[in-house]
Amino acid sequence: MAILTDTKITDSEWEVMRVVWANQEVTSKEIIEVLEQKKDWKPATTKTFIGRLVKKAMLNTKKAGNKYLYSTDVSETDFVKSMLNELFDNICDRQKGEMIAYLLSQITLSFADLEKIESILNKKRKQAVHLVPCNCIPGQCHCKIIE
Numbered sequence: 627m628a629i630l631t632d633t634k635i636t637d638s639e640w641e642v643m644r645v646v647w648a649n650q651e652v653t654s655k656e657i658i659e660v661l662e663q664k665k666d667w668k669p670a671t672t673k674t675f676i677g678r679l680v681k682k683a684m685l686n687t688k689k690a691g692n693k694y695l696y697s698t699d700v701s702e703t704d705f706v707k708s709m710l711n712e713l714f715d716n717i718c719d720r721q722k723g724e725m726i727a728y729l730l731s732q733i734t735l736s737f738a739d740l741e742k743i744e745s746i747l748n749k750k751r752k753q754a755v756h757l758v759p760c761n762c763i764p765g766q767c768h769c770k771i772i773e
């Protein structure tokens with residue numbers, strides 16, 4: 627399976643990908659129907675985004691009779707993880723814990739989620755440090771001004 631998680635997509639293209647991820651194999655008509663409901667997009671608009679995703683190799687096309695079926699080799703989980711890593715690469719290591727705490731405080735969690743997080747926290751507690759080292763270059767972070 628090709629991992630194309632480095633590919634950049636726009637928010638609109640992401641809307642199309644979600645339909646494909648949820649249904650595995652879809653026609654443009656099915657994608658159009660979902661996004662007409664959610665975003666009020668005209669068929670031509672959705673088709674443009676589908677075309678861009680095919681160009682970016684995020685979507686595969688297969689001819690089935692007189693229509694095309696769209697699918698993807700990129701897993702949604704891998705893609706989202708790669709986006710999260712990319713986002714976290716842009717912030718100081720020292721701020722990451724606070725950002726995770728913020729995210730945790732914002733979302734609803736299942737008991738299973740909590741168990742998973744607790745088990746990670748127990749491991750992390752053994753490796754914890756008093757002050758996370760700053761990984762930034764001078765001029766891109768508040769830490770360096772203070773130090």
Ligand SMILES: [Zn+2]
Nearest residue numbers: 718760762767
């Ligand atoms: Zn820093």
